[in-house]
Amino acid sequence: MAAEWRPVRQSRTHELVLESIEAQVLAGELKAGDRLPPERELAPALGVSRSALREALRVLETIGVLVAHAGRGADAGARIVRHPDDALGRLLRLHFALGSYSLENVLEARVTLERSSFEAAARSATDKDLAEAEEILTRLREPGLAAAEFNDLDTRFHVQVARGSGNDLTSTLTAAVRESVRPLILRALEAADDWPATAAALNDDHTELLRLVRAGEGAAAADLVERHIRGIHGTLVDEAAAGDGAA
Template sequence: MSVEWQPVRQARTHELVLQSIEERVFTGDLKAGDRLPPERELAPVMGVSRSALREALRVLETIGVLVAQQGRGPDAGARIVRNPDDALGRLLRLHFALGSYSLEDVLEARVTLERSSFQASAGNASPEELAEAEDVLSRMRAPGIGVDEYNELDTRFHVLFARASGNRLTSTLTSAVRESVRPLILRALESTEDWPATADALTAEHADLLRLVRSGDGAAAADLVERHIRGFHGTLVDEKPEQRADEDPETGDA
């Protein structure tokens, strides 16, 4: 019986650099706060060109595990960091825009995440976190507040309680999922016929959420945040991204 041989995949040089750095992170040789050697030293040690090294470092910077400092001195060079929130949000927003996920998928993910985070926050939120939420709420009540500022505060309010749940991954995922639909939410807010009335109604729901968390009623807070998400934000389903190119136009199947 003959054996069918398959071509061996040839990795590009920057992928090998990424693999080497990842292995050092997994083994604990590289930790958050550690600095990588300068490019002129690291490239020859790894046996790669500086352009291949730079490409690998740019990938790591994009996914939020590396920050590059320009210049000379002790603060120059690339440093390992833990900053997944912004990176994951950008990635998810692009995939949503490309049609990798439907708006219904995103909204259901928000409901699942935020029900959990608000329920947990009722028992875990610290006095400092509750005070911060109160401050955000007072800024949302400011007369004449614009749509952009309100949306930023709205996002901060929800992410704050995700963080207060005590689960950092829930906080990161909540921030990323909310970020993925930020352009749609902004357009929906801007298109409301009576923005001041809409802002008042949304702010009242946020105030009720804070009250329920402060009183320790996690179940009621979970139910309210689901109604909140399925209410105004649920109207976004009318603005679906275009169908994926690899889907059948009749069935939607890939």
């Protein structure tokens, strides 16, 4: 069924455009993969200016539910998508930087999410999930790996195991929470007195975590991932507390 577009009120116009598009999605009239009408058609159908429409579409791009391609042809225009991972990570990182959440909040959220995801992965992960996690772990073990690349791969490893839990929302939230502290964790890794030893110790945990998931030992994997997170992440919390005390 084609979506039906109705004019919206003029106050806070772009927000009302957002509400109209959201209503179409919630009603099932717009689904992932559907294209919005061209701006020249959609703006008058909604009774708004094209600038207000563009503002609303930019918001939808930012939150990861729409992608827009300029130009002409089959790929041109705006299309509804499902890309929540990057969008949630970006928003959470900004809110963390603005002080909306403390390091302690983020630490406890990570612990809760990853205990759940590793325990579930031990029950539900497929051979493909495990093979992809092993591939990431192989790259993490490469000698001479710089802290920045290690940090990226470390994030991918944890998110990959979360995907193996079979819960898409858990993996998305795990990625967002881990992404929110990526710069801080990178600084902690770069400040390590003995980076090769630090990387080796972290990889010992990664190796054992993957073994436990493969063996179906979910409770043990959950306990180890909590210790693993509280190690590097807990250090950041301690440093922040020490900084507050010094101030």
